[in-house]
Amino acid sequence: MKKKLTIGTRQSALALWQAEHIAALLQEKYPECEIALKRVLTKGDKILDVSLSKIGGKGLFTKEIEQDLLAGEVDLAVHSLKDMPTELPEGLILACITKREHEGDAFVSNNYKSLAELPLGATVGTSSLRRKAQLLAARPDLQIVDLRGNVQTRLARLDEGKMQAIILAVAGLRRLGLGDRIQEILPHAICLPAVGQGALAIEARANDSEVLQMLEFLNDPDTQAVTKAERAYLRLLEGGCQVPIGVYAEVCEQQILLRAVIASLDGQRVLKDCIQGAIDEAEQLGIKLGEQMLAAGGREILAEIM
Numbered sequence: 001m002k003k004k005l006t007i008g009t010r011q012s013a014l015a016l017w018q019a020e021h022i023a024a025l026l027q028e029k030y031p032e033c034e035i036a037l038k039r040v041l042t043k044g045d046k047i048l049d050v051s052l053s054k055i056g057g058k059g060l061f062t063k064e065i066e067q068d069l070l071a072g073e074v075d076l077a078v079h080s081l082k083d084m085p086t087e088l089p090e091g092l093i094l095a096c097i098t099k100r101e102h103e104g105d106a107f108v109s110n111n112y113k114s115l116a117e118l119p120l121g122a123t124v125g126t127s128s129l130r131r132k133a134q135l136l137a138a139r140p141d142l143q144i145v146d147l148r149g150n151v152q153t154r155l156a157r158l159d160e161g162k163m164q165a166i167i168l169a170v171a172g173l174r175r176l177g178l179g180d181r182i183q184e185i186l187p188h189a190i191c192l193p194a195v196g197q198g199a200l201a202i203e204a205r206a207n208d209s210e211v212l213q214m215l216e217f218l219n220d221p222d223t224q225a226v227t228k229a230e231r232a233y234l235r236l237l238e239g240g241c242q243v244p245i246g247v248y249a250e251v252c253e254q255q256i257l258l259r260a261v262i263a264s265l266d267g268q269r270v271l272k273d274c275i276q277g278a279i280d281e282a283e284q285l286g287i288k289l290g291e292q293m294l295a296a297g298g299r300e301i302l303a304e305i306m
Contacts, residue, residue, distance in 0.1 A: 002210055004034040008065040008074035011039045012150040014172050018200055019078045021175075022098075022218065029217060038074050040065045062203075066092060069203065075211050077203040081196030081227060082169075086235035088203070095204040095212050096219030097227055101171035103198040103248060105131060105191045107184040108158060108173075109165035114184040115139065118164055125157060125166040129265060129305075133244035134191045135167070136267025151176055167191075171198040192246025192261045195230040199223050222251050225282045229258050232286030237262075237294065237302065244305065249286075251279065258285050262298040265305060271298050 005026060009019035016039070023035045042064045061083040068074045070091055081097060088094070107115050115138065118124070125147030126132055132144045145163060147154050151172055158166045167186070173179055202218060204211050226249035233247050247260040259274040273296065275289040294302075 001030060001214060002033060002075070004036065005076065005211070005214070006036045006038055006074045008038050008040055008068050008077040010042055010061060010065070014151055014176055015078075015080075017175050018080065022078045022200065022202065025218060026214070030214065033214075038068065040068060066203070069205060075204065075208070076215065079201045079203060080172075081199040081201040082194040084196065084201050084203075086195075086231050091206055092203055093206045093212075095202045095215045097196075097224040098200040098202070098218055099220035100223045100227075101174060101198040102185070103193045104170045104185045104188075105193060105197075106168050106170045106173055106182040107165060107186055108155070108168055108181050109183050110158065112165060112183065115165075115186065115190065118142070122165065123163040125154065125163045128167070128194070129244045130194055130246050130263075131167050131191060133263035133265055133267050134246060134261065134270075136265075137263055137270045138190045138267075140267060151178065155181065169193075169197055188248060188259065192248050192259060195234045195245075195247055196227045199227055225279050226250055226256060226258075229256055229282040229286040232283040233258065233260055233290045234286075236287050236290035237298070243302070247286075249282070252276070255279065256282055256285055258289055260289055260293060262293055262301050264301050269297075269301055271296060271301065 007019050007023055009015050019037055027035050042061045062079055065077045066089050069077055112118050120141045121143060123143045123145055124135060125145050127146060127148050135142055135144060147157060147166055151168060154166055154168060170185055173182055202215055204215065229249040230247045234245065237245060244263045244265060249256050249258040255276055256279055257276045262271045271293055273289060273293050275285050277285045
């Protein structure tokens, strides 16, 4: 067993909560091991005045941390799984996926209890094209404005009266002790989540068998299986977190049920489908559903965006 483990993490309050959460679990499991954090500033954290979709590229919140991993400066990295590209740099692997928190999207407002209560033409903030497309499909009258920054920054913009509501991940709000800000958890019929939303990914070097063995206890098999299906779907569609694709898998009666949506940016065209199959065929299910939806019109929708 290693005597010291260094965890690479982004610097936001949520990222630090996640890294410290994993650090505490490791410390409890290995009390003789020294656990340290290395805070890393990523490209996605540096550029806050441009929408994510315009920055381009994958790994906006992971690349710099992965460089430290490959250089041996950190032993593992803690990420929100939804931020992880479907293809990792050579030499790195997802060592484990933790048990998923709530996967949903939260409607946050100071004056309205639900999306349905918003007045005509209300302004809603989100940095996600996925959320924007699905919100406009449900409420084409809404004015969707780009909202960047960490959770606290986004909440401050709302509190300043810049918009009537914002959409954030349920998991992030709950982890920061801000669950009381949630007015409504958007149902999947309105907004399917991002791939892996609510789960944490622990990334490590593929050849570091000692660290990989130490991390095994953190893995949740069900979450690993369902997110494998989700990531296979996204990989086939070649989309990053800034493509209007929602997908969610869950274990139902010892099988995986996978649902997905592809939407045009204006929400005018929405393609939905689902598939069910054996847990040990998670990756194949994701690929099969992706192929079905591309053939049914998804390819044309995505071609206008990508």
